Amino acid sequence: MEKNSKIEFLAIGDMVIDAFIKLKTAEVVGEPDTxxxxxxxxxxxxIPFDDVYVINAVGNASNAAVSAxxxxxxxxxxxxxxxxxxxxxxxxxxEKNNVHTEYVKINSGMKTNYHYVxxxxxxxxxxxxxxxxxxxxxxxxxxxxxxxxxxxxxxxPTMHNAIADYCEAHxxxxxxxxxxxxxxxxxxxxxxxxxxxADLFFCNxxxxxxxxxTESLEIKNLLTGMHNLGPKTVVITDGPKGAYAYDGTDMWFxxxxxxxxxxxxxxxxxDAFASTxxxxxxxxxxxxEALAWGGINSMAVVQHVGANVGLLTREKLEEYLKNxxxxxxxxxxx
Numbered sequence: 001m002e003k004n005s006k007i008e009f010l011a012i013g014d015m016v017i018d019a020f021i022k023l024k025t026a027e028v029v030g031e032p033d034t035x036x037x038x039x040x041x042x043x044x045x046x047i048p049f050d051d052v053y054v055i056n057a058v059g060n061a062s063n064a065a066v067s068a069x070x071x072x073x074x075x076x077x078x079x080x081x082x083x084x085x086x087x088x089x090x091x092x093x094x095e096k097n098n099v100h101t102e103y104v105k106i107n108s109g110m111k112t113n114y115h116y117v118x119x120x121x122x123x124x125x126x127x128x129x130x131x132x133x134x135x136x137x138x139x140x141x142x143x144x145x146x147x148x149x150x151x152x153x154x155x156x157p158t159m160h161n162a163i164a165d166y167c168e169a170h171x172x173x174x175x176x177x178x179x180x181x182x183x184x185x186x187x188x189x190x191x192x193x194x195x196x197x198a199d200l201f202f203c204n205x206x207x208x209x210x211x212x213x214t215e216s217l218e219i220k221n222l223l224t225g226m227h228n229l230g231p232k233t234v235v236i237t238d239g240p241k242g243a244y245a246y247d248g249t250d251m252w253f254x255x256x257x258x259x260x261x262x263x264x265x266x267x268x269x270x271d272a273f274a275s276t277x278x279x280x281x282x283x284x285x286x287x288x289e290a291l292a293w294g295g296i297n298s299m300a301v302v303q304h305v306g307a308n309v310g311l312l313t314r315e316k317l318e319e320y321l322k323n324x325x326x327x328x329x330x331x332x333x334x
Contacts, residue, residue, distance in 0.1 A: 007143035008282060009068040012078040013061025013150045014130055016113035017086050020053040020305050023120045039118065039125055055306035057093035060150035060180050063268050064275035066308045069098045071279045076100040080133035086112035103138050122263040137162035142170055145282050150180025164193035176200040176278040184210055188229055196230030202274035205238045219244055223251060233287060237273055243295065245287045254291040254330040257299040268307025273298040288330035296320045
């Protein structure tokens with residue numbers, strides 16, 4: 001793949017392989033989006049499953065890289081893999097999707113991250129293990145956008161501070177920050193510089209409440225609270241209810257794009273939305289247009305098993321947008 005002189009989209013974060021185990025039977029208890037929502041299986045018994053789907057080169061940042069590349073941006077990826085077959089499979093998947101891999105570090109004697117996804121209906125529980133790679137920020141050409149998401153907690157503070165340092169030293173480079181599980185766990189105080197340097201910030205409603213230390217899920221309070229931490233534009237998704245954006249002056253809302261069929265797997269929907277919104281802004285779209293783009297790619301992803309499988313090309317996304325129902329429009333809200 002020929003290297004471009006300009007990096008339009010530089011994704012930074014961990015990459016994994018997801019093995020989806022589609023369960024035949026299980027018991028689901030509790031209500032969605034609550035701490036009591038659980039999948040239960042008999043202990044000490046043999047449990048049948050329908051199938052296994054192995055998806056290479058996923059994870060928040062990897063999904064974002066594939067998303068941006070399919071939408072036409074010159075995309076590079078900073079990540080770590082092991083020197084094993086799994087790592088080679090991930091590299092091959094990235095290259096097939098036109099993601100430049102010059103900054104993918106192959107670590108001798110280490111494994112590539114491999115997760116197991118217990119899938120029951122459209123929902124899932126993920127068994128995760130992140131390898132403790134020797135994280136380091138590479139020497140890079142100045143990118144138009146850095147997209148940072150979901151890295152092992154052992155990367156703190158090395159990578160987090162290095163990204164903040166880079167953005168402060170290169171004000172023409174814009175930062176999109178989508179915190180993963182470990183970044184949220186670290187807390188907003190330790191990541192203060194990332195929040196302040198973020199041009200775009202992404203999370204869902206429950207994550208926003210956790211970051212802000214509030215029990216309220218009132219969307220306007222969450223948008224203003226997250227914006228007060230420093231990001232220029234905050235985007236908060238709310239599952240089937242839609243998504244919101246706030247730039248300190250205007251608030252927008254977009255409903256979900258109608259599903260053509262019941263969702264197969266919701267894994268990767270948030271990554272698709274955030275990366276597509278960022279790509280749309282990088283391509284000169286308005287926040288309202290970017291919200292509409294994000295909703296379409298999110299819809300497409302949940303129709304497939306695997307967070308990067310259903311990601312759309314720009315041509316296909318614009319076809320969906322052209323044929324969208326009249327009700328599918330981003331609107332400013334008071």
